[in-house]
Amino acid sequence: MASPSPLKQLANLIVASVERIDAACNTQGVSFPSLDEPISPSSEEIRHQPDVSQAINVIVAAATQLIATARVPTISVVTLGLQWAAISSLGVANDTNIPEILREAGPQGLHVNEIAKKNGLDPARIGRVLRTLATIHVFKEVKPDVFANNALSSVLDTGKPIEALLEDPMGKHDGTSGIPAIVGHTTDEVYRAGTQLSTVLRDPKWGHSQEPTEAALNKAFNTPLPPFEWLELPENAYRLRRFGVGMDGTSKIFPAGAVLQVADVAGGIGSVSMIIAKAYPHLKIFVEDREQVVPEAKKFWDSSLPDALSSGRVSLVPIDMFAAQPAVGQNADLYILRQILHDWSDKYAAKILTQLRAAAGSKSKLLVIESILSYACEQPADELTISGAQAKVVAPAPLLPNFGGAGAPSYFGDLLMLAIQNGQERTLLHFSNLLKSTGWELKEVRRPPTGIGHSYLVSMPV
Ligand SMILES: C[S@@+](CC[C@H](N)C(=O)[O-])C[C@H]1O[C@@H](n2cnc3c(N)ncnc32)[C@H](O)[C@@H]1O
Structure with a gap:
């Protein structure tokens, strides 16, 4: 047959x-x-x-x-070449509080004329944007020009009353799930950077650069600054605040483990540390990040776990991760780098790892939390011989072994890092070599059970 x-x-x-x-x-x-x-x-x-x-x-x-x-x-x-229309429409809806307006309107939805009264946009254009999105299953058009939230659009809802959003637009994302913040970030600065990727990759110098100042974002915003410094400019105050909450939105469930003193290096506002601090109240945790991020982190901790800072079990420590660790970061039981190495090219990622290796004691562990990129073909045999490596979950034939469309977000993330600052997601072999070259030995790799998502790479000093 x-x-x-x-x-x-x-x-x-x-x-x-x-x-x-x-x-x-x-x-x-x-x-x-x-x-x-x-x-x-x-x-x-x-x-x-x-x-x-x-x-x-x-x-x-x-x-x-x-x-x-x-x-x-x-x-x-x-149609792929026209996907910008989907990203732009998502940005418009997210930036102009349409999910919140429609939540308040309820399941019967709201006419574009009424939406316009609340967010000030042109009603016919709101209709065109929302119809485009409804066609790809974000929002639904319940009657001509009447829209309601559906499952997908509801994730853009901050849950705040419209009055509160209008009163305090700068604080829109504070205390929220972080998903509207991530979408704000990706449909704004990331998307704008992406439009310059082809120009930058074809540039004879920038196209081969490892510098975080010679990437598509620099071209898009005409800035000589690396992205984290650019984010800290006064005119980017909203973006910086949104980015901190957005990072919190990407937090995933943290695996259990017995650790005593934790340094969450470049921990942002401290989303990972928050999960650890709630699960293990006896731990001493240092959330380390750039000085300019510390006030945002303070807001986050004061509102989510008020006694953590005052009791001293969590400290916010301004650092430059390219310089030596401060005294509190010496000989920590665990160093965490979550979504940090992917921000940087090998040149800079190696500098971060080298500084942590210099601070580590012989029993310190390093936990790197990142996506591990697979090839879009079969896993090569040399990946299976890496210490701590286990076979990854492979998609059933005739699917691509990396789950194709379901695995695509990690590859989009890789190009996002390239566009923002010449960073990159890495394969397991790439991680193993990078760690080895900086004095760390990969001991264990925990992959996500479904084959898609963040992996946990545990290393110890060689
Ligand atoms: C992608 S975010 C990840 C934040 C956090 N680890 C998380 O997973 O939520 C990268 C973080 O690196 C921080 N960062 C960038 N350059 C840094 C430096 N030189 N020293 C310390 N932190 C830095 C940024 O401020 C930002 O909070």
Whole structure:
């Protein structure tokens, strides 16, 4: 019998995965959340269960590959070239409080004329932006020119009353989930930087540079400053505040572990430390970051865990991670670098690791939390021989081994880092070599159970 066509194989994977999800829902007596309804913590529980989460990845990878296989290639590629319209529309909706306006309007939705009265935009243009988004399943058009939130648009809702947002636009993201803040960051400075990527990669000097001052962002904003300094300019005060909350939004559940003294190096406002401090109240934690970030961090801790700073169990320490660790950072039990190495080219990442190696004691551990990039083909054998490495979860055939469309955010993140400051996401072999070259030995790699997301790389001094 002839084997099924690729279209059929992909469709079968989708059906099998949907059946797994249905079975999980039936066993637990819950319905799978509707696309038409705003999400809630309880609606999302089912999606986060490992088995369901794995099935969702297969559905996304298979559906993306099925579309690429089935559709007329010229239409696929020309449509890709127009994706800027989706990013821009998302930015408009997010920046002008439309998700909050629609939350207050409720499920029957609101006419664009009424939305316009609340955010001051032209009503017909609001309609065009929201219709574009509704067509790709962000918001829904319940009647002509009447829009309501759905599952996807509801994640852009800060949860704050419109009055509060209008009264304090600078504080829009404070105390929120951080997702609207991330989308604000990616649809603004990241997106603008991305438009310069082709120009910069074709430049004979900048196209090969490791410097954080010769990247697409510098071209886009016509600035000679590295991005973290650029963010600290007075005119970027809103962006800096938004970035801090956005980083908090990317926090994931932290694995358990017994540690005593923790240095969260370049810890931002301290999102990872917040999770650790709540789970392990006996730990002494140092959140280290640039001096200019410390006031933002103070706001975050004062509002989320008020006694942490006053009791002294958490300290905010201004540092330059390219210089020697301060006294409190010497011989820590654990150094954490979460989403730091990917900001930097090898030249600078090695400097950070070298400083930590100089501060580390023989028993100190280094925890790097980053995405590990896979190839879009089979995993090479040399990756399996790295100390601490374990085989990664591989997608079922005929999917791409890296889960294709479901794994794409990590590759988008890689180019984001390139555009912002010549940084990069890395493969496991790249991490292992970088660590080795700076006096660290990779001991253990914990990959995300679903195959997609952050990995935990534990190293010790050689
Ligand atoms: C991508 S954020 C990650 C923040 C945090 N680790 C997290 O995961 O939420 C990068 C952080 O590096 C900090 N940073 C950049 N240059 C630094 C330097 N020279 N010394 C210390 N921190 C720095 C930035 O201020 C920012 O908070």
